[in-house]
Amino acid sequence: MGTDHKPVVQAVGLTKVFRDFWYRSRVVAVDRLDFDIRPNEVFGLLGPNGSGKSTTIKMMLGLLYPTHGRISVLGRPPTDVAIKSRIGYLPEESYLYRFLNARETLDYYGRLFQINRRDRQRRVDQLLEMVGLTRESRRRVGEYSKGMARRIGLAQALINDPDLLILDEPTTGLDPIGTREIKDLIVFLNREKRKTVLLCSHLLADVEDVCQRVAVLYGGRRQAVGPIHELLSQENLTQITTDRLSEGTLHRIRQIVEEEEGKHVISMTAPTARLEAFFLKTVREAQKARPETSGASAGGRIADFLAGGGAEEGQAVVESLIAASEVAPTTGAAQASPAEVEQEPAREVIQELVSDDGILAGRDDAVEGPPAALPGESVEEADRRVIEELLKPTRGSGDERQE
């Protein structure tokens, strides 16, 4: 394919300034942003609330026009309607028509893609099955819970089998299973189907699991961009990851390091949520360098009236809360203050939340949920089967004839 080497999305000096009616009170939502998304990668867009992620995506889709700079998608400007047939978009909230049911919703979007009736029907069925809403598909979308609506949103983003999938916080409102399924889906689409995915999420663990490259935004500015392992690797450090070692072995390793290399072992712990640490560090540095943002600024300070009227004791609680929430244990602990390294309990909690084999372990047998698995098929297999069915571009026509 000709586009293989060209970036799928390319932003150059992208800037978006929101003005009020009188052209005053500017909000710089995106500020001279440069990045590109390469073919067949999962690109993560990170940043605190209001840092301009959704605004960037909207410019990518032609819903907003850049104030300066330009952005091209699949080699064309976003106003080009034709490229949209290759894009799937899940907005930050599922803006669905309340008066349609799930099936009609998907059918409507399918018709906008000019998918013929038979394919449309097949895809709708398969997507509904994939997102686990087959049984609820005759209910009005207005009655759906937030997560159910989100699932329909995801289904409509996939109806055209897009080459570029833009997901704006896909996991908000989803249960852990749904979250996991989306991650699996992204990985599957990327690895097996060679699709390009733009993922925008606050759940750093998700991003860390699936993204190859990330960009971190703060106040509309790009603070960091690059392959995730490069951003996180710290060249002056070495980390050894093995199965749990005994105290004796650890001691000997420590000895070897000190004797052979003449260096100190800084820490020897289980691996941690490194992206989270990186994210916090980047945002904090950005905050220090440029305190103004049009988005949410650093919170965490509990409102005085909640903290008990500004008493000394209240302040102490606040301090400790902030410390616990802001400071994730890091492999870069050498650079952090000693106080931060001591936050063992917080680390464990985060680790639990983040790691794959935490609360989600054993879900195969514990959970009876979508998608419906055939007998003798695990949920994951069912997952894969449905996805595969859906995405097979030219399913033999013999298949259709049987239907």
Added chain:
Amino acid sequence: MSRIWAVASHMLSEAIRTKIAVVFIAMILVLLTTLPFTVVGDGVTLKSRGQSFLAYSLSSVGLLLSLLTVFVSCGTLASEIREKHVFMVASKPIPRWQFFAGKWLGIVLLNAGLLLLSGVLIWGFTRFYIQTRPTFTEDRLALENEVLTVRHGAKVDVPDMAPLVEERVRRLREEGRLDSITQSGRRDVREAVLQDLRSEFRSLRPGEPKDYVFRNLLVDPSKTEFIYLRLRPKTPTGVDDLILWARWQCGDRNDVNTMMPVREGEYVVDRFYEEPISASAVNKDGELHLRIQNLDHRNTFTFEDAESLELLYDIGTFHWNLVRALTIIWCRLAFLAALGLLLSTFLSFPVACMVAFMILAVAVSSGFLMEAMAWAGGRGIADDPLWILGPVLRPAANAMVWLVPDFSKVDPVGTVVAGRVVTLTWVIQSLVVLVFFQGLVLGLLGCVIFTRRELAQVTS
């Protein structure tokens, strides 16, 4: 095209499922099923009852659908934008003008469906009147032959007056009465003489018999049984309640077969009368000759305007006339739909509705507005009622009137009620002006604004 259809059918289900169309359908049903039993007309004849029913039902259906159209067209795009549904649609491969066009198509299809429903009901109730309500035969025939039909009104053939004018002017000159008059004065004299002859032609002096001819009648005697003489005498004195006592006879004196019996009648001034005449009175050249005599000894009567002496005959059927009339109403609705959609591309629902209703009011009264503007514009700046603003506002107002149709010119209700033909030309004219010109201009403007617009930009 398939995308436009998708949007159109989505529009239809939106209108129905958000209940707005359902409410209006219910109102139309209630209205059309109660009107037949509640209207009374003049309280005597079935004909006038039928006419009232037609007039009320057609104009109220037109009004209800106008309201529906304004609400739906102003509401749909505005709510798509407010609820951010457009985010989804605009990220699909459908050009925004197609989305706009699909919305319009959906609204006009809805209107077409509702007009069809109303038309069927209205037609059904007119049949119902004929079949179950008449008190005597003439009653039924009057409704059937004078209202529930389509008739053409042939006007009296006015002879060429030029030779007569010359004759009179010559006589005046011979009498030496033009000697002291200038050249332009003579032109005025000529004009006055012509007017005089014309009104003379239309007047019946006491005891005077007069011959009138109706030409180019497209009456096929083998199909048509009756044609109708429609007359409304007036009196130049302006006295009310005078009664013309007339004797009249139809038929070409050169063709015995066309001669009809002599008839007499009394006609109150300023009222319309219809007299049935056998279609065989029309001669082979398609002419009908009428001799009418004023039997009154003191008063002169006139048939002042062209409508006051006509010959009516069937040229079509009521139901097709109804269809054509409904088509014209549909054209108005199609214009309104384009207007509402245009407004809602940049205004919120309540504001768009308000503006649309204001423009609707202008459209309904624009005949009056035009006159007012012509009156105000015909004076110098000094006594311009709008003072210095006049020259500025007037072009703007002119442009507005140019784009906003004069709804009084596209109102076929009166014509249908009178049993007159709603001509195909009129229908085509409405289509061209309202839909393909004014509607299209507004629609294109709407498409441009909608395409240019940053849909994710919040407007308050």
